[in-house]
Each structure stands twice: as structure tokens, then as C-alpha cells.
Amino acid sequence: MTVRRDRRARALTAALAVMLLASVAVAVTIGVAGLGPAEAWRIVASHLAGDPTAGTADAIVWSIRAPRVLTAALVGAGLAAAGVVMQGLTRNPLADPYLLGLSSGASLGAVAVLLLGIGSTLALSFALPVAAFAGALLALGAALGIARLAGSLSPTIVVLAGIAVSQLLAACTSLVIVVTAKGDAYRQVLSWLLGSLAGSTWATVAIAGAALALVYPLLRLHAAPLDALTLGDAAAEALGISTRRTRLVLFVAVSLLTGAMVSTSGAIGFVGLIIPHLVRGLVGGLHRHVLPAAALGGAVFLLWADTLARTMLDPREIPVGIVTALVGVPVFVVVLRHARGAAWR
Amino acid sequence: MEVRVESLAVARGHREVLTDVAFVAAPGEVIGLLGPNGAGKSTLLAAIAGMLDPARGAVLLDGRPAHLIPRREIARAVALMEQQPDRDIPLRAVDVVELGLLPFRGRFDRGGSPRDVSLARDSLAAAGAAHLSERPWTELSGGERQRVSLARALAQRPRLLLLDEPTNHLDVRAQLDTLAFVSTLGITAVAALHDLDHAARLCTRIVLLDRGHVAALGTPAEVLTPTVIAAVYGVAATVLTHPVDGRPVIALDAATTEEAP
Numbered sequence: 001m002t003v004r005r006d007r008r009a010r011a012l013t014a015a016l017a018v019m020l021l022a023s024v025a026v027a028v029t030i031g032v033a034g035l036g037p038a039e040a041w042r043i044v045a046s047h048l049a050g051d052p053t054a055g056t057a058d059a060i061v062w063s064i065r066a067p068r069v070l071t072a073a074l075v076g077a078g079l080a081a082a083g084v085v086m087q088g089l090t091r092n093p094l095a096d097p098y099l100l101g102l103s104s105g106a107s108l109g110a111v112a113v114l115l116l117g118i119g120s121t122l123a124l125s126f127a128l129p130v131a132a133f134a135g136a137l138l139a140l141g142a143a144l145g146i147a148r149l150a151g152s153l154s155p156t157i158v159v160l161a162g163i164a165v166s167q168l169l170a171a172c173t174s175l176v177i178v179v180t181a182k183g184d185a186y187r188q189v190l191s192w193l194l195g196s197l198a199g200s201t202w203a204t205v206a207i208a209g210a211a212l213a214l215v216y217p218l219l220r221l222h223a224a225p226l227d228a229l230t231l232g233d234a235a236a237e238a239l240g241i242s243t244r245r246t247r248l249v250l251f252v253a254v255s256l257l258t259g260a261m262v263s264t265s266g267a268i269g270f271v272g273l274i275i276p277h278l279v280r281g282l283v284g285g286l287h288r289h290v291l292p293a294a295a296l297g298g299a300v301f302l303l304w305a306d307t308l309a310r311t312m313l314d315p316r317e318i319p320v321g322i323v324t325a326l327v328g329v330p331v332f333v334v335v336l337r338h339a340r341g342a343a344w345r
Numbered sequence: 346m347e348v349r350v351e352s353l354a355v356a357r358g359h360r361e362v363l364t365d366v367a368f369v370a371a372p373g374e375v376i377g378l379l380g381p382n383g384a385g386k387s388t389l390l391a392a393i394a395g396m397l398d399p400a401r402g403a404v405l406l407d408g409r410p411a412h413l414i415p416r417r418e419i420a421r422a423v424a425l426m427e428q429q430p431d432r433d434i435p436l437r438a439v440d441v442v443e444l445g446l447l448p449f450r451g452r453f454d455r456g457g458s459p460r461d462v463s464l465a466r467d468s469l470a471a472a473g474a475a476h477l478s479e480r481p482w483t484e485l486s487g488g489e490r491q492r493v494s495l496a497r498a499l500a501q502r503p504r505l506l507l508l509d510e511p512t513n514h515l516d517v518r519a520q521l522d523t524l525a526f527v528s529t530l531g532i533t534a535v536a537a538l539h540d541l542d543h544a545a546r547l548c549t550r551i552v553l554l555d556r557g558h559v560a561a562l563g564t565p566a567e568v569l570t571p572t573v574i575a576a577v578y579g580v581a582a583t584v585l586t587h588p589v590d591g592r593p594v595i596a597l598d599a600a601t602t603e604e605a606p
Contacts, residue, residue, distance in 0.1 A: 228444050241447070
């Protein structure tokens, strides 16, 4: 039976991986420019072969769509993995980088750096994720600090503190933008607070990819300690886990991951909440099963959410966070209803 | 494993919750920790498990100070069955038990190998819970969770078993089964217990704690006397002798004071 569950988890992960590849291939052909799929694939193939063609169509597919699709997939994977780990660390099914304020903190950090107006683009693309990381870490520290002040690190208190921090930092982000922005301030506020992948370039692919490549293996190595933490701190200690060190390492890792993702795309909600729940319903709660499946599922989910966001109200774009909420919340309700026993209640 | 507690004091914050606690558990002995709520039973268990730094004195496990032994190493010899958790764990019974193998696993071992699973199954079978293997934790009753927790402790192949209220929330039958099972293991065990009769049935010796001090230490017949029970619990009791096995049977009669001492 257990071996069968392992096989089932592996099969789901493989299916999601195939689905992700197919989604990437299909999504680069979808867009408002009205290019045929054959045309889009020919352009991608020409770049992969190292013999690119020039022209508008080429620029649209290779410089705009491809990096956007890849950034969406990487950010989705990162946020979903971050959600899984936050939920494990706090033993709280509601913990996710967005709800606990990490994303708002990261947004504030990123906006602050943009305002400082660091000259060169290269320095900026480096400073942005670092500042977002610092913001995420600060937000997490504040949420846990407030919870401790309130006398308890119980799931309910942590979530309440996180929501408070999240609201405060989102307000600060909005304030800073509205006071200082020269152009279309409201659009900027929306894209930082609700998330937008419109600014994706090959640089954002590199940032999100590097963060995921760096942090995901570390999270995966902690799958068993995360399982042990679900038993409670005393039980985990008795199994040889240093709970303080494990929490510290993983909280910093998740902040780094969230910071990098938010610096490329703003604070996108619900991915880190819904995807882990969906996946737990399918493969159970073992982190060695949940983590890879959630990362791939988050990638597929955000990729399609963003494809909708950029095409649904053509020619206007909507912040992707609106789509993740519109699609995600009904799905979440269904999952909550049907996942009794299997998922985390 | 031999447990030697030497003039142990443990502080939590500014308050000293254990003061000058001393006793020795010989290999294979089952020691009962008794005492009213807040007497320091759970703290003493945590100290024996090496999770707390003593303010004074020490806990020696086969001669080594427990708090200085690395966590992973101590987990290969000492298992703790904590208070029956009401917590919802999103795992199946066999997964929970497999976590007992964690201290023996390499850093890059992903777990879930057929060998791990069969070891976990063996532990479940030993704890009389083989049939629960694939059941989600959330669907287990209190007694079933207790058995699974015990199986997890056994998977650690412990030489010392620490039990915190192992019979809490169990029905009478499950209580007796659990106690009988622990006494047949032949492993050194220290169990925090509420029920005086259970202690008399299970333990070779009893450490009776009162507000962080050892109020009495000895065999059940030596410790469980009307005088001692009245002094520590504030309850008048009649102690009878069991006609078959001679152990003390405690009948609690009435509270002797308006409030617990």
C-alpha cells in the first residue's frame, strides 16, 4: 500500500512535469499579436538552434512571451513550494507567504529600492531581489514577534499577526508609490500588490530560476524533518531534529525564495495556499511527495493564470493576482469540502 | 540503559521547576513519576531526554550528561512518547511510525524505501497496531493514536522509553493493554502517570514529585501510603493489598483540605 502511494505520487509528479512542458509549448503561441503556433515554435526553435531571425514577430515571441511564460512557471513553482514549507513549519494549513505578509514585505523592499533609483540596470536587477528578501524576512520576523508578544505561537495567533503585518506593509507600499510616483501610480500600486508578470524579461527568468535552483534542493532535503515537525516540537526533538535550527534555516530559505519571486512579479496571492492543499488531497501529507508535486502544480497554475491575465480582456491586461483569486478561491472551496481526512484539517 | 539523576535543578524563566531531584533507574527498571499537576513530571521527562539544560546537577545516561549528547545521537537510544496529541497530523499511521527511523537515516536518504516501510510495519505489529498501517492519523481514535505513537517510539529501537501520561484519554481496556505492553518490553522506562493504581501495577519503583521536589522514592508499597498520599495530594486514602499479587490498591476517600496543597 505504501509502495503504491509512492508510485502514485511519482506518477502524479511525472504527469505534472509533462503538463508543464506542454503548457510552456502551448502558452508561447497564445497572445494578442495573432501569430500562428507554427510561426511561434519556428521562432523559438531558431533561437534554440542559435540562429535567430530578426523582426517584430521574433521580438514578441522570444523577448516578450517566452520569458514571461517561463517567469510565470518559475514564480508559481517557488510560491507553491514556499507555501508547503510555511504550512509545515507553523503547523498551520493557512500559512502562506502572501497571507503571513512575506509577499507584502518583499514588495515594500522592492519598491523602496526602485525609489532609491539605483543607476545601472545591472545593479538594480541585483539589488531588487536582495531588498525584497530583506523585506520578506522583516515581515516574517514582525509577524512572529507580534504573535510572541501576544503570548502564543498558536496557528490562529500567527495568522492574525501575519494578516496585520501584511495589511500594514501593503499600506506602506501603496503610500510610498502614491507619494513618489511620477507616472501611472495606481497601475504600479496594483502590479506590486496584486502581482503582474508584465515586466518579465530574461533577467527575471534568471533571478527566479536561480532562486528556485538554490532554495528548492534545500527544502527537499528537509522533507523528513518537516514531516517530523507536524508531530509537534517535543516529538520532533525526540526524533533528533533541532527544531530551532530547522525553523531558522527554512524560514530564511522561504523568505529568500519569496523575495526573489516577488521582486520579479509583485505579491501574487493564493498560489502558495491553494496548490499545497490540492496536492495534499491527491498524494497525502508526506513532504517528499507534496513538495515536488506542489512546485510543478504551482508552475502550471500560475502559467495559465497569467496567460488568462494577458489575454482575457484584450487589449487590456489585468493583474495576475485577480485571476489567481478568481480561479483559486472556488477551487479552494471545493478542495476544502472534499479533502476531509486526506488533507490537513 | 541506566538513568542517573543527580541533584538536578531545572529553571524555566526565573522559576525553578525542579529542585534537587535525585534517583537512579537501573537497566530494565520501570520508574513511575507521580505527583499533582504542575509537580514537574513533564519537565523531568524533558530533562532526561536531554532537551533542557540543568541549572544544577545533571542527568546521566549510561554515565554521560544527557544535555551534552547531540540530539541525533540521543534519539537513537531514547524515545519519548509525549502526551496524547489532539493535533491533526496530515499523515498515515505507517508514515508516523517511519519517522521513528529518522535518527538512523543519512542526510541524503529520502526515506520510504521498502526496508524502511517493512521496519515501520514491524514496529506497528509489535505495538499491536498492524491493522492501522494505512489509516490516516485524523481518523484514529485516542487509543489507536496511542498505539501508533508507541510503535513510532519502538521504531527508534530505544534503550530508554520515556512516557508522558501514556494512558490519558484511553478507555479502561486500552489503558491496561498499554501498561501491560510497556512492562513486557524489558526496556528501561520512565513514565509520568496520574493514576496511582496504574503506577502500582506497572512500576518497579515510584518517584513522587511535589512542587519540584522528590516527596517520596521507593517501591509502590513504600511510596503509596495513606500518609504520603494525604501530604502530597491532599486526599484521604485507604490502601488495601491486592489479594492475588500483593500490590497496593488505592481507594481515594475524600479531600482532606479545602484546596489541593
